[in-house]
Amino acid sequence: MGNVIEIRHLTKYYGRFFRQKKVPAVSDLTLDIPEGTVFGFLGPNGAGKTTTIRLLMDLIKPTDGEALVLGYPPDNIEIKRQIGFLPDAPAFSSYLSANEFLNICAKLLGIPSTTRKSRIAEVLEIVKMTKHAKSKLGGFSRGMVQRIGIAQAILNRPKLLILDEPLVGLDPHGRQELKEIILNQKADGTNVFFCSHILSDVEKICDHLGILADGRLLCTGTLEELLSGTGTRLHINPGHDEIAKMLLSDANETIKLSNGAWELTFSNQQEDGKRLAEIKKQYGEAVMLTRVRENLEDFFFRKIAEATQSKNVNQSGLNPDDVQREA
Ligand SMILES: Nc1ncnc2c1ncn2[C@@H]1O[C@H](COP(=O)(O)OP(=O)(O)O)[C@@H](O)[C@H]1O
Ligand SMILES: [Mg+2]
Incomplete structure (x- = not known):
């Protein structure tokens, strides 16, 4: 399986010569995005997500890298024919109706006149805007504009959809519907690359993830890889306090439930793993071992904290509040 996007040492300084800005918006970014994924590019405001997308779309040129x-x-x-793009905060001509606007887009994309009309009807159906086909874009809400933005992006049945903050400014119902649209695109075989500063969006839609902060990639991988295996939980059935007592001092977290059962959580150290396996062998049914999956929010803030620490001083100006947990 190939990669739909390959990025090597991509670096972008804005206004380098005029303002002598010393901090790059994107810094030595190297990243592969495999085919068949919904990739979530996550990072606080100002992390460099939009800059990365602009570089990929050739709207700006890199200072370095490719x-x-x-x-x-x-x-x-050739790329333009094969991808769909939704910029952040799209603004379309307010005097055009949805139909007229999509017709112009379809012409620009070279969709033949014989199929243009039916394809426009199809995409309006996908984004649930059929009944607004003849209404002027100027009267649309933010969410409706966003849907039309998605509609134009999928007109040419792109291999790759690049979406910049597609769910920003939508109400919960609108977000839910747009998430479904994105997931349906994936089910139809479209690759999706989208960026967001909203953690819950990323967790629900994407299967691959990259975290960007201060123009630097902190980590990338599948959601499964990144969030799994931060520890092990041992559940001890009621009536086996002796097992719990043996392990209490080594556990990270201990909870005694009201029914007398215990939940002990251990961090991901190998010796713990070995020891727990022995316990399981010895006590069988009385205990149950499960992996602890870190949630994205904890993972994200841990990564940001590690990055900030490793820089020793917090020169980044990174503010965790720039990231929304839930919208
Ligand atoms: N046109 C521009 N000129 C100068 N600086 C810019 C420009 N666009 C973005 N920046 C700066 O680059 C950094 C990254 O911005 P951006 O890529 O928009 O981040 P994000 O999309 O992750 O919020 C920020 O510090 C921002 O202020
Ligand atoms: Mg942005």
């Missing part, structure tokens, strides 16, 4: 999108360099015209 990228391949569907195997092509960003300035290759």
Whole structure:
């Protein structure tokens, strides 16, 4: 399986010569995005997500490094035919109706006149905007504009959808529907790369994740890889306090439930693992071992904290409040 996006040492300084800005918006970014994924690019406000997307879309040029999108360099015209793009805060001409706007987009994409009309009807159906087809974009709510934005992005049945903060500014119902639209695109075989500063969106939609802060990639991998295996939990059935007592001093967290059962949590050290396996062998049914899955929020803030610590002083100006936990 190939990669839909390959990024090597990508670096972008804005206004370097005029303002002598010393901090790059994107710094030595190297990242592969495998085919068949919904990739969530997560980071606080100002992390460099939009800059990365602009570089991939050839809207700005890198200071250094390079990228391949569907195997092509960003300035290759072929990419435009094969991807769909939703910019952050899209603004469309308010005097056009949804139909007229999509018709222009379809023409620009080179969709033949014989299929244009039916394809537009199809995408309006997908984003649940059929009944607004003839309404002017100027009268649309933020959520409706976002849907039309998705509609234009999927018109040409793209191999890759690049979405910049697709769920920002939507109410909970609108977010839910847009998430479903994105997941349906994935089910239809479209690769999705989207960025967000909202943790819950990423956790629910994507299967791969990259965390960006201060222009640097902190980690990347599958959600499963990144969040699994931070520890082990031992559940001890009621009536076996002797097992709990043996382990209490070594556990990270101990909880005695009202029914007399125990929940002991151990961090991910190998000796713990071995010891717990022995306990399981010895006590069989009386105990149960499970892996502890870290939630994305804990993982995210741990990564940001580690990055800040490793810089020793917090020069980053990173503010955890710039990241929304739940919208
Ligand atoms: N056109 C620009 N000129 C100068 N600085 C910019 C420009 N666009 C973004 N920046 C800066 O680059 C950094 C990254 O911004 P951006 O890519 O928009 O982050 P994100 O999308 O993750 O919120 C920020 O410090 C921002 O202020
Ligand atoms: Mg942005």
